Amino acid sequence: MYLLDYVQFSLFLLLVACFAAAQENKTSTRQGKVFSLFNIVQFNNDGCRSSSTFSSGNTGSTRRNGTCFTSSECSSKGGSPAGNCASGFGICCVFFVSNSGDTITQNCTYLRNPNFPNTLTDTSSLSYTVRKCDSRVCMLRLDFESFTLLGTGNSIENDGAGEEGGRCLDEFTATSNSGFRAPIICGLNTGQHMYVDMGCLASDTASLDFNFDAQTSARMWEIKVTQIPCNTAGHPTASGCLQYHVGLTGRLTTFNFIPTNDNHLRNQQYSICIRQESGMCCIQYSECEDANSFTLDQKNDNKGFVDNMCTKDYVGIEGGASALCGGSTNVATRTRFCGTVLNVVDESKMSTPICDCNKPFRVDIFTDDTADDPAKSSRGVCLEYTQIPC
Template sequence: VCFSTGDCINMGGSTNGNCASGFGVCCVFSTNTCGSTVTQNVSFIRNPGFPSALNSPQTCSFTIQRLTTNICQLRLDFVKLSTAEASDGTCGISSGGAVGTGDEITVTSASGFNPPGIGGLCGDNMDGQHMYVEFGSGNSITWSIVVGSDTSVNRLWNIKTSQIPCNSNFKAPNGCVQYFTGPSGTISSYNRAGQRLPVGSTYQNCIRREDGKCAIEYRSNFFTLGAIATSQVAACTAAGITIPGAVGTTTNTFCQTKFNAINAQTVNGVIRSEEIPFRLGVAVQDAGNANLEGFELTYNQIPC
């Protein structure tokens, strides 16, 4: 954010280079103090001691205060985010299986939905991922992490918080936890690098329809939502993704290890949808399933 040097310092920021042709400074707002309240837009919340890692058991929370009534959403960009893995995908449970001994991130607001779902979030190397949270009727959102008892694991977080006005082009549609723009891109499950889906995740990935585009096609870079060595269409009880309006099938739910609109295929395919708006849902129900490793899909919007 561009401010004068004096304004930046008075507001508690730190300078990082020049802006406005040298008339201002790039002002960075950050905190690594657990229990603190963020009152500036485009602020970073970091683990105590950052950039050094944290490995001592504790609970650390940050409250992001809504700046104005015209703010509808908070976008969290995971510049750096690594926690302990959940051995069976259930965040908050360590490899030993005891409740409360593992790591768990929760994001709470007055909207009635706390993404990514009832199971919280955990995993190794979620750098580059993002999350949208609705303020709802409340004036704050709380980001909290419970650091579990495994002191051999290094935890790091550096998360950019951006408040999104209600009339912004970058406001996500209601109910969208991830929001992608542009004619093409990549959509990955949370904890894709750790290859273990957080149990209880139930959310929507949304893609903004670009001008002149009437359909979308998805291709798989990685797809493991089960152990069967073929595609499966419907009856995805452990975990699956949904693509509303998927062409070539009477259902819209997909799982197992091949990404294909046709059931029982041994190769990946291309799944196309012409249903507007473009959405891709995720649902993970099954704990203890080592085959729920996640997905990485590329999308391309198709001209009308």
Template structure:
């Protein structure tokens, strides 16, 4: 008479790895026969590869079938950290994909277009982190010496006439057109049911182009993707923010640093635990007219001493808008939100960051938002 015994053992091993071992035992007078097989399940979670890139944990076969590259192991050695790197012309729906072009003066494709599709229907936000981003910059203007800055130094100043980059978001607001140096910057788009197009356009061969852009997809409700409509989303209790093509790695700001044209987008800041205010101040105010500060938008008013800052109705072209900000009467150089004060402001522009038309070079204001 034959006897059969089936034993199922489920072992949970750290990092969410589930190993199911099934053993069949066949007892006969002639002897014993053992056969063992394993079914291993683990989540396709983010992982850190052996290179500088992040990846997703897959089995070796899954990684290969998806066109990825193994960059080390994950899930207690049962999986591989699969990284995805694509070149111009590629289409991808993989989370944590890198769009890459090594340094070249002659890009292999023009335009260079990447098609980015949602990984699943519950993706609401797609973020692009510019680890490296350097293409030809815009038409430049030069800071004037004297007591005023000309309002119009040429219709093309700030335009991306040589190289450009933008991302579509069908049904939602697309990104602005940017160019120049943007390493360390990011963009987040509302995810569309139609695939997004991230496009570089290049003109000529005189400039060196190089980019390495990480694409991350966030499910609906994931706070890391930021609020809907926010092109940029910042967290943490301190840090620096800058407009696109601002030389964030330079110690000085030359007279030819020029902000880009047609930059209409929203920056959002997460309120951190236990914090009730956000303060903004210019990183560098400048010490002379030709020595640029880290803030300057549109035409400036003038005084006998120097060019100044402008607010509200005086900002008729370019401006930075922080709705509901007010001057705090107890701190004359501050903007605040939620307090009673005079000289409430929404818009700031001009040569320097200040709360009044008498703010001169080197007298920058601090802007405070209070919840």
């Protein structure tokens, strides 16, 4: 008898809870005054794939990433609801920032030019601050979903101190108060990315700044700003990596490589790192099939140069060898490569793959501020890589 009464009473409570939830959805005036079944549902604020889609430019996913919040949390944090998450109990909340002076405080925020998706014609400088969403964060990843600024203009200028080659007309700069400063970039960089060291203090911040040339141009960008806690997945395993690639195969390009009629950028000193995959001991690099995919510090037409012949612009590969990976180890290795041909043989006219078995896998990019020959292409570098089993 008592058991039956208990079961009946439990069913009664469930009906009351459902009725209260329905009444809560009908009117906002009774919020907080009635019991809601959904008040006891909890879920993590994990990342989610939203229903918000890219209109153009993006080379990867067609949908933006968001964070799973309740509807009220998304609204209070200034996000935009875009689909459901947490089995329908949450809202996939997407964050956008556009106005100069705004502060980015939410993980996975999309930084877009004012008036996006229309282009920006105003030439006033823009500046944004990134504050940590969690004290454990120590790094940002910037993914250029779309990125179009003025490049170098394929021109040479003289500032009185000497000729400048590859000077950016527009400039994008990423810095942090911990002392990190990325090289200035410009031009077309859709699909590129970079890591920004924010520092280990909870109060450390980063700055993302745009400065523009006076001439009017169709500028447009959308940059996904992801905050990464220290020593977690997605964090570069080696120090000093501006870019970090994963996978058995892939492609590396210098910034502003996309246009075929513009110079590579000047004053670039950074490392592109590649995660060593399980069971892989070496990595092989070769020129991409794109036109002028290896054009740095040209001393002569259609020739490649190595080591001490490369003093201005070059690619650094610590143990570059000519033998196929896994072959003889008693071969000469080179550490610098430049010219118009990738080869370990100085003044070679034929491109050959370069093998490197030094860990961690990394390619160093170095360009100075002196002018290249304007009559020769100086597009930069595009390399395909393949990891080789042990």
